[in-house]
Amino acid sequence: MSASSMSNWNRRSVLRAAMGLAAAGGLAACGGNNGRGGGSGSGANLVQYFHAYGENGVEAAVKKYAKAYKGANVSTQWITGSNFEQKLFAALLTDNAPDVFEFHPQIQLVKSGQVADLTDIISPVKSDFNQADITSHTVDGKIYGVRMIDDPQFFFYRPSMFEKAKVQVPTTLEELIEATKALTTSKVKGAYLGNDITPVQSPLIWSAGADTLTPDNKPAFNTDAVAAGLKQMRGLFTSGNLLLGAPTDWWDPSAFTQGLTAIQWCGMWAMPAMQQALGDDIGIFPFPKIGAAGKQSVINGGWSMFVNAKGKNVEAAKEYVKWLWIDQKQYQEDFATSYGFHIPPRTSLAESATKLKTGLPAEGVKLFNQFGHFDNIGWTQAMISSINDVIANSIRKDDDPKAQLAAAEKKVDAELKKLFG
Structure with missing residues (x-):
């Protein structure tokens, strides 16, 4: 689900900003609705933090779920603006910290004791979750956080424009670059990858046959194939065939629906809005392969619910999270499919969700x-930020990709030593 004002944040994967909990200390706690509406129970007062989703109806739905809960009075802080993460981290350091908050699995939250162990509430239904989601929330055998939605991202394209330009769906980066050239006209750019190109940084690594980290937490992205991919992307950036400086960023489908581009990197959440604007003139494909050893890739973003382990009502907060994100399957399906399209992390729900069974959403599930x-729980904000720098310096500027990857590897290595010794 997109947030209409979070233009420079890759909200659906891990945070980009290299900002740790301690660094957020100087920021004021976030304002918002502190009203204690919530349920009619006489139990604890709980506050939950959500970022401002862009799709109509999500805020009302979240508040409706909270009101239906009778075990506590749950109020919702709906955080608008482009810096949800900064506001969240700042608030976590104050007396006004939320009891429950949505975020992404991040190992420093576990190591600092910020998030509660939820193994006991997840274990009874663990087998009904996508096991990759369980793995991405597990540290030393304990599960931190309940996945709420899975959000795959891919390239969306206009079949009518492809047909007119006699372009086939690209499966390699070379083909993608050639397609953008053939599709570019005086009014339409070939492709849009976001205003700063960073949304595709992880797929670029995976599609080149590399990875962010090895299974034993060593840097795995500094390869010749990744460097070659960066060089090709630099050529695309300077070609004149990319849409640059669009009015809204990559997570919002406006550039695509308004016909500014023939191809846009975006998420499955935007499908309903795209279909409303363009009908059936929409197709999708994964990030294409790079080099002989490469493989097409799809990034799975998404959001998870965490309990603040340093809050005043940890047990009450865990009960609420269990009630909403484990017991109330009708609310979970509503959240995943009634506003934007998302894949429920519960296998049983993913299989029964009617809206995902046919057409474009079914194709998204397949990819x-x-x-x-x-998510890799060990791939932290500071590490993401170091790859942001690689993108900025080797694609948007013209620095040597190998040198940039080597510099990033040094930074990531230092972070890994801090976290894992």
């Missing part, structure tokens, strides 16, 4: 299952 890559 997700075939090519999907999930």
Whole structure:
């Protein structure tokens, strides 16, 4: 689900900003609705933090779920603006910290004791979750956080424009670059990858046959194939065939629906809005392969619910999270499919969700299952930020990709030593 004002944040994967909990200390706690509406129970007062989803109806739905809960009075802080993560981290350091908050699995939240162990509430239904989601939330055998939605991202394209330009769906980066050239006209750019190109940074690594980290937490992205991919992307950036400086960023489908581009990198959440604007003139394909050893890839973003382990009502907060995100399957399906399209992380729900069974959403599920890559809990904000720098310096500027990857590897290595010794 997109947030209409989070233009420079890759909200659906891990945070980009290299900002740790301690660094957020100087920021004020976030304002918002502190009203204690919530349920009619006489139990604890709980506050939950959500970022402002862009799709109509999500805020009302979240508040409706909270009101239906009788075990506590649950109020919702709906955080608008482009810096949800900064506001969240700042608030976590104050007396006004939320009891429950949505975020992505991040190992520093576990190591700092910020998030509660939820193994006991998840274990009874663990087998009904996508096991890759369980893995991405597990540290030393304990599960931190309940996945709420899985959000695959891919390239969306206009079949009518492809047909007119006699372009086939690209399966390699070379083909993608050639397609953007053939599709570019005086009014339409060939492709849009976001205003700063960073949304595709992880798929670029995976599609080149590399990875962010090895299974034993060593840097795995500094390869010749990734460097070659960066060089090709630099050529695309300077070609004049990319849409640059669009009015809305990659997570919003406006550039695509308004006909500014023939291809846009975006998420499955935007499908309903795209279909409303363009009908059946929409197709999708994964990030194409790079080099001989490469493989097409799909990034799985998404959001998870965490309990603040340093809050005043940890047990009450865990009960609420269990009630909403484990027991109330009708609310979970509503959240995943009634506003934007998302894949429920519960296998039983993913299989029964009617809206995902046919057409474009079914194709999205298929690509997700075939090519999907999930969060790596060890891949932190600072590490993401170091790859942001690689993208900025080797694609948007013209620095040597190998040198940039080597510099990033040094930074990531230092972070890994801090976290894992």
